[in-house]
Structure formats: C-alpha cells, structure tokens
Amino acid sequence: MARCIGSVCRLCRRENQKLFLKGDRCYTEKCSFERRGYPPGQHGQGRIKFSEYGLQLREKQKIKRIYGMLEGQFRNLFEKAERMKGVTGSNLLSMLERRLDNVAYRSGFANSRNEARHLVRHGHFTVNGRRVDVPSFLVGKGDVVEVREKSKGVARIGGALEAVKRREIPQWLELDSAAMKARVRDLPARDDVTAPMEERLVVELYSK
Numbered sequence: 001m002a003r004c005i006g007s008v009c010r011l012c013r014r015e016n017q018k019l020f021l022k023g024d025r026c027y028t029e030k031c032s033f034e035r036r037g038y039p040p041g042q043h044g045q046g047r048i049k050f051s052e053y054g055l056q057l058r059e060k061q062k063i064k065r066i067y068g069m070l071e072g073q074f075r076n077l078f079e080k081a082e083r084m085k086g087v088t089g090s091n092l093l094s095m096l097e098r099r100l101d102n103v104a105y106r107s108g109f110a111n112s113r114n115e116a117r118h119l120v121r122h123g124h125f126t127v128n129g130r131r132v133d134v135p136s137f138l139v140g141k142g143d144v145v146e147v148r149e150k151s152k153g154v155a156r157i158g159g160a161l162e163a164v165k166r167r168e169i170p171q172w173l174e175l176d177s178a179a180m181k182a183r184v185r186d187l188p189a190r191d192d193v194t195a196p197m198e199e200r201l202v203v204e205l206y207s208k
Contacts, residue, residue, distance in 0.1 A: 056205035059198050066195060067096050068113050073136065078206055089199030090190045097172075097188040100125065101135035103145050107175050107182035108164030109157050124151040139184050146181035168194075 064074050081091035101117040110116035123133040169175050170192050174183045
C-alpha cells in the first residue's frame with residue numbers, strides 16, 4: 001500500500017478514530033471526523049461486523065497511518081522488535097515513538113507527523129549536532145534533537161511551538177522551546193504512548 005496523497009480525514013473516518021493527521025484542524029469544529037464520524041463510502045453508515053482477522057488488520061492499518069509508514073517499513077520495524085528482548089508489541093511502539101519525525105512532532109516542532117516528516121527531509125534538524133534528514137532515524141537515550149540555526153526562522157516551526165500547548169509533551173522528552181531543542185530523557189515506555197492502540201493485535205496478525 002503506497003502512502004496516501006488524498007484526503008487524510010478519510011483515514012480517520014475509516015479507522016473510526018481521530019488520528020490527528022492534520023494538526024491544528026483536528027482541534028477545531030472543522031474536523032471531518034467530528035462532523036461525519038462514520039466510515040466513508042455509501043455503506044459507511046451501515047452496521048459493520050469485523051472478523052478476528054479484520055480487527056487485527058484494522059489495528060495494524062491504524063497504527064501505520066498514525067505514524068505515516070508504508071507496509072514494508074512497518075513490517076521491517078516489527079521484525080526488529082521481535083528480535084529484541086522484552087515484549088514485542090511494547091518494543092514496536094517504543095521504536096515507532098523514537099523515529100525522528102515522531103520526536104520532532106511530539107516535541108512541538110511540527111503540527112503533525114506528516115509536517116514533521118517534510119521538515120526532517122529538508123534538513124531542518126540536527127541530532128547531537130549532526131544534520132539528519134532521515135525521518136526513520138531512531139534516537140537514543142540522551143540524544144539532543146535541535147532545530148538548525150539557519151532554520152530557526154522557519155514560520156512552520158515557530159507556529160507549531162506557539163500551538164504546542166494544545167498537546168502534552170511526553171515525559172521521556174525534555175523541551176527547551178527558547179533554544180528550539182529537545183533532549184531524550186529516556187526511552188519511551190508503553191505508558192508513554194497516549195493514542196489508543198492494541199499492539200497485541202498486530203503481533204497476532206504478523207505471527208500467523
């Protein structure tokens with residue numbers, strides 16, 4: 001499945017949950033999910049009953065869409081999580097949270113993960129003083145993610161920091177908004193993932 005380039009509001013409606021894919025718009029009355037909280041299409045308002053496989057598939061699709069990943073990327077990350085010590089589902093969510101584009105979003109440097117991904121690709125961030133333009137780069141404990149000096153005047157980043165009060169900065173990140181940098185205090189734990197997810201369904205799906 002290729003990356004969605006159409007209306008992302010349809011994705012929220014399809015998953016029957018607000019995924020906060022459009023930044024500030026998701027917090028206003030213009031949010032499509034608030035106005036039409038049912039799946040898109042002519043049968044969207046009908047009764048839908050999912051099989052066990054259907055529930056697992058929908059959960060996997062939902063998590064992929066929240067983090068803006070392709071199937072191959074997501075599957076590769078799952079296989080890495082499976083090889084790690086500990087609970088596979090928790091390992092997976094921890095690595096998803098540690099992606100540089102997600103860290104930029106969670107720190108308040110962007111209004112959405114999609115916007116954060118674009119900013120990372122255009123080289124607006126450094127990790128421990130080195131420019132990184134790979135959204136899938138995994139940060140570690142103690143790493144410092146900072147807006148590059150020449151990028152501190154970018155309106156998108158400044159506007160996002162002004163609106164960051166709408167979102168809670170996770171405890172595993174320490175934000176210095178004046179210096180436009182964030183430090184990774186610790187690796188994210190399962191409790192740090194605020195979006196409602198049932199990662200066990202993904203583990204069950206890929207374990208078949």
